[in-house]
Amino acid sequence: MNEKLVFKHGILASFYSRVLTPFLSKDERIDAESLSQLALEVLGQVSLRRTWPGVSEVISAAGDNLRIVDGRLEQEIFGCQFKNPVGLAAGFDKNGIAAGLWDQFGFGFAELGTVTMKGQPGNTRPRLFRLAYEQAALNRMGFNNNGADKMLRTLQKQCLKKPGNRSFILGINLGKSKVTPLELASEDYATSLELLAPQADYVVINVSSPNTPGLRELQSAKQLRRLVKRLRVIEMCPPLLVKIAPDLENWAIDEIANFACEERLAGLIAVNTSLDRLGLGKRLLVQTGRTLGEEQGGLSGSPLCLKALAVMRRLRASVGSDVPLIGVGGIDSPQAAWERIAAGASLVQLYTGWIFKGPDLVPSILEGFLSQLDLHGFKKISDVVGSEAPWI
Numbered sequence: 102m103n104e105k106l107v108f109k110h111g112i113l114a115s116f117y118s119r120v121l122t123p124f125l126s127k128d129e130r131i132d133a134e135s136l137s138q139l140a141l142e143v144l145g146q147v148s149l150r151r152t153w154p155g156v157s158e159v160i161s162a163a164g165d166n167l168r169i170v171d172g173r174l175e176q177e178i179f180g181c182q183f184k185n186p187v188g189l190a191a192g193f194d195k196n197g198i199a200a201g202l203w204d205q206f207g208f209g210f211a212e213l214g215t216v217t218m219k220g221q222p223g224n225t226r227p228r229l230f231r232l233a234y235e236q237a238a239l240n241r242m243g244f245n246n247n248g249a250d251k252m253l254r255t256l257q258k259q260c261l262k263k264p265g266n267r268s269f270i271l272g273i274n275l276g277k278s279k280v281t282p283l284e285l286a287s288e289d290y291a292t293s294l295e296l297l298a299p300q301a302d303y304v305v306i307n308v309s310s311p312n313t314p315g316l317r318e319l320q321s322a323k324q325l326r327r328l329v330k331r332l333r334v335i336e337m338c339p340p341l342l343v344k345i346a347p348d349l350e351n352w353a354i355d356e357i358a359n360f361a362c363e364e365r366l367a368g369l370i371a372v373n374t375s376l377d378r379l380g381l382g383k384r385l386l387v388q389t390g391r392t393l394g395e396e397q398g399g400l401s402g403s404p405l406c407l408k409a410l411a412v413m414r415r416l417r418a419s420v421g422s423d424v425p426l427i428g429v430g431g432i433d434s435p436q437a438a439w440e441r442i443a444a445g446a447s448l449v450q451l452y453t454g455w456i457f458k459g460p461d462l463v464p465s466i467l468e469g470f471l472s473q474l475d476l477h478g479f480k481k482i483s484d485v486v487g488s489e490a491p492w493i
């Protein structure tokens with residue numbers, strides 16, 4: 102292992118690569134879900150105590166080398182001030198238990214959820230599988246979460262500052278409860294939003310998870326229009342974004358792009374996990390003895406990168422600079438993040454790549470951005486959005 106890289110971004114990154122990376126390098130070593138649950142529980146306890154004398158200093162010192170602060174990385178998008186364009190994607194902190202800590206890992210924003218109106222257990226375990234060699238994951242979690250009312254209490258307990266006064270941006274991603282029929286989806290999303298609107302800088306309507314039966318049908322412009330109209334009348338409704346699947350036909354991507362322009366949506370997030378097996382249909386899952394082609398769930402990580410990039414290019418071609426785009430899917434290096442921004446994303450999000458690469462990935466991406474800005478002669482990161490400037 103490269104010692105320089107290990108210590109480059111401090112104690113947390115070093116701990117991760119020495120202690121956790123060995124577990125992540127094999128598919129079957131420690132169940133993937135148990136490992137992230139354990140990590141989240143520890144972070145949740147720390148988040149609750151993060152302002153205690155002594156604790157705040159330790160947290161700040163641990164995250165010191167992960168936070169890259171530079172005015173060239175800042176942007177104002179849908180009325181929110183982003184300190185940098187790299188965020189934590191939805192699904193990792195589903196209940197918001199570590200909401201107060203994500204800036205310490207260097208993220209400019211974090212998306213909590215998916216949360217549903219009613220708490221639900223999700224699908225039966227095992228439902229999250231690591232594909233170490235491919236730096237990928239298959240999941241069929243099924244929106245396991247404690248419900249919107251519990252998330253509200255969890256956020257209140259952490260004494261977060263109000264939206265607009267925080268040093269980083271918190272989004273909340275909303276989904277439909279499994280027990281709610283599709284025809285009543287708007288009311289389900291609306292109840293969650295009524296509870297959580299005062300806590301969120303922005304809200305995402307998730308209609309793209311492959312693990313809730315029928316959910317993706319809500320991606321049609323007609324259904325989305327109904328949903329957005331219903332949510333917009335809610336008091337204090339934050340900027341609304343829609344998160345889309347990577348498996349849409351081109352016409353469907355264009356339809357959503359047109360809808361986003363017409364309705365002046367705050368933004369689109371592309372993409373969720375893929376039902377496509379991305380060339381890995383015959384790959385055996387050691388944990389179940391079946392192939393990926395035989396297993397249910399959505400694929401994420403490195404194999405998703407090119408498909409997600411193509412969706413981003415298509416969206417950008419349709420919406421131009423009228424609707425801000427957030428790029429997610431297979432980003433696991435500074436180059437992949439730069440290419441997503443150059444293709445049209447104002448912001449990017451990480452999940453699977455961050456798990457495999459560890460906390461070092463965020464500062465590495467941001468440092469990569471700064472050196473590319475210099476090499477290209479760009480003044481700030483917003484100049485790169487949609488420029489198709491290559492990684493050099």
Ligand SMILES: Cc1cc2nc3c(=O)[nH]c(=O)nc-3n(C[C@H](O)[C@H](O)[C@H](O)COP(=O)(O)O)c2cc1C
Pocket residue numbers: 190191192193195214215229238240242244274307310344372373374400401402403405429430431432450451452453454
């Ligand atoms: C275990 C797991 C759970 C996820 N849960 C959610 C979720 O609840 N809501 C959501 O919008 N996306 C969810 N996602 C999708 C991610 O936010 C992201 O869109 C997708 O994984 C592609 O990014 P990546 O390749 O960087 O992981 C989940 C992904 C994984 C791997």
